[in-house]
Amino acid sequence: MAGYRALTDVYEWLIPDQKLTPDGAVSAVGDLVRSLPPGARVLDCACGTGQLAVGLAALDLDVVASDASPGMVRRTQELADQEGVSLNAFEAPWDELPDHLDASTFDAVFCVGNSLGHAEGASGRQSALASMARLLKPGGRLVLTSRTWESIRDAGTRTDVWDRLVRRNGRDAVVMYQWEIAATWEQEHHLQIVVAQIEPDGTVISGSERLSIWPFRYDELTKQLQAVGLTTHDLTFDPDGSGYKVVAVRE
Known part of the structure; x- marks a missing residue:
């Protein structure tokens, strides 16, 4: 892991x-x-x-x-x-x-x-x-x-954008999950997570990571x-x- x-x-x-x-x-x-x-x-x-x-x-x-x-x-x-x-x-x-x-x-x-x-x-x-x-x-x-x-796989490959801003320590962020669903259960799947932080001046700082999932x-x-x-x-x-x-x- x-x-x-x-x-x-x-x-x-x-x-x-x-x-x-x-x-x-x-x-x-x-x-x-x-x-x-x-x-x-x-x-x-x-x-x-x-x-x-x-x-x-x-x-x-x-x-x-x-x-x-x-x-x-x-x-x-x-x-x-x-x-x-x-x-x-x-x-x-x-x-x-x-x-x-x-x-x-x-x-x-x-x-x-x-x-x-x-x-x-x-x-x-x-x-x-x-x-x-x-x-x-x-x-x-x-x-x-x-x-x-079971429900994650049923929904297939897709991008999910959270339906609200997330606030932490007085700052907001948009969170996105991009699911890459493999053809079979046994294959490696992937989840790309993006956290886009909104700065006070309106600029956006994003961080992301692609995770392996079985x-x-x-x-x-x-x-x-x-x-x-x-x-x-x-x-x-x-x-x-x-x-x-x-x-x-x-x-």
Whole structure:
């Protein structure tokens, strides 16, 4: 997995308003967080700019944050320092996590923000899930969120321009997604993301990045979770929805 280099410093324009703060990010997974024991050890293994990891650390949990993008790890540590919380943040792709962390030591692992689609194909996704499962204690839970790739593929190659300006820190931006949908599920797809920031004088500064994606069907994901020893307990999949959450437990 690689990417999120050009977008690292403008990534907040891509985060939904309700998840833009550490408190908001935690609220999105609040039921699970409230069920964790005091001081639980948790891993956010696609930490992005750190809202969820920092929010969890603010609850006095033992938080580890990782990302394959060094820029994202930097921003997570900066946010932790800004909020005055302690966590361990480091750069690693999913398949290298067992090289850095002890097996069977985490109460919960989070892989949110539609990140799993960046794992390279079915084999890369299986390897990523196996690494996450290995880190969980028996009874520990893996929390995944994903786009509904079935509907993404059905809509075909296209350009989506967000229907409103996004405001961050007193500045506005237009966000555009250009989807390149391959002929088959197994092929590499691409998503070009453009963030066009509007300066006070009316000029526009744009940044963009072309990301690789390997989409997957919902039923394929559940089979792969089962194959690495996880049982799905909480599912929000709706074939007509834009995304869903899966909570899977290591038995």
